[in-house]
Amino acid sequence: MQGEDKKYEILRILKEKYPEYISGEELSKCFKISRTAVWKHVKSLKAEGYIMEASSKIGYRLASDSCIFSGYEIASNLGTEKIGNKVLYFDSLDSTNNYAKKIALEGAEEGLTIVAGSQSEGRGRLGRKWDSPSGGGIYLSIILRPPLPPEGVQSITLAAAVAVARAIEGITGIKPGIKWPNDVLLDGRKVCGILTEMNSEMERVNFIVLGIGINYNRQQHEFLGELAGKATSLSAYAGERDMELKESGRLNMLRAVLQELDKVYSKVTNNRIGEILDEWKEYSVTLGKEVRIISGATEYTAVAEDITYDGKLIVRCSDGNIRLIQSGEISIRGAWGYT
Structure with missing residues (x-):
């Protein structure tokens, strides 16, 4: 030993x-x-x-209150099959996704999880910055090597949103919603973002880095500028409603996220994606709503009707035409400044 x-x-x-x-x-x-x-x-x-x-x-x-945020505490007795069996913890990184991509290229094993106490260059979808102060959130990236073609990767993104929603509901008792494709919301305000980055060839995925950022312990007044009214944290949301979290602590939340991710990833890799999509729809705050779609220089409104097996959003335009949305940004009527 x-x-x-x-x-x-x-x-x-x-x-x-x-x-x-x-x-x-x-x-x-x-x-x-x-x-x-x-x-x-x-x-x-x-x-x-x-x-x-x-x-x-x-x-x-x-001591009874001796519980810290560390690789050992995160991985100890986690009970997962693949995800989180090995955890590397850093007090600070520029980006957990950057570090994960680096070691994935060097051959790091599937399921290896990178966690940081803070990030200096955290980022979300569409190149946006993800504010990552020390102690304020949960910042992690997981290396995955799924037996999927590149076009199947969107299913992992949807599955990750389901896993985070499950974990939040299970630990706090607060039921979140999911905005297509993978933003996790509390009453229309973003509490979690997910960034999936892929290294692939024509017909196969070499690896995926799944990045997750959860606002956990931040006050509402800390969300400034364009984030004001658009973002929240679990603790701020609970405090506004005089609620007490069932179990406090970022550690418990992070462990729950890894456990739920392990479950949904198993379903994705065992051709049980339909089960994930059904659960995604239960959490969805997008389907059935009028949405504004921004994709590049194109902007239009439509009604979100469904999602496809590979995660595309099915929308019906005002002229009756059906479109499949693969990527881009959507706003939901009544939320995020779209009224």
Whole structure:
């Protein structure tokens, strides 16, 4: 067992024994290392942010509120098949998607998840900036290598929106909506954005980087300029309604997102996309609404009627013609400044 493994095994035992103390001698015998080595591992855990209570007479104990945002805590006992089995955590990155693409090109395994405490160059769809302050949100990217042709990738984007919506509803009790293709909203305000970037050849996908940003712990007044009235966070939304989150903490939310992503990704790769689309429709705030569609220099209004198996939006124009929308930006009547 390597040093890092021993350190986290010590952490695991301290968690299992809580609220009891465990002596350095007992840990020493358990791992066949010196008490000095035990002390060094405990010191390293404290440096990561864990709160330890120590007594020369009775040993070590992990404090009850010692829960930190780290790769170990995110991945520990996650119970997923592929996604999140390995997590790399950074206090700060320019962009989790940039880092994920770099290591994907170097051969990183499927399901590897990159998480950052903050991003200096976070971005969303259509080249927009994604504001990513430290402690204010959940910023992650996942490397996927699906057995899909490039035209099938949109199904993963839709599935990711379903996974985030499930996680938010399961953890907070708040039911969000999904705006086509993958914005997750709370009463018309954006709480989560998803960016899918693909490396492919003519007929096969080499890898996908699935980036997700969730506004978690930000005050409403922090959303300035064009974001005012268009964005919110889970904590701000709950506070406006005098609601208490069922389980607080970005860690629980992030773990739930990874668990739900693992479930929907399994469905996508096992030809069960129809189940994902049915659930997407249940969360949809787009279907049945009049929408304004902006695609390049083209802008027009239509009614959103359905989505295709591969995720295109089916709209009926005012002249009765049906169009399939593959990409672009839509606004829903009554929301996002479109009235």
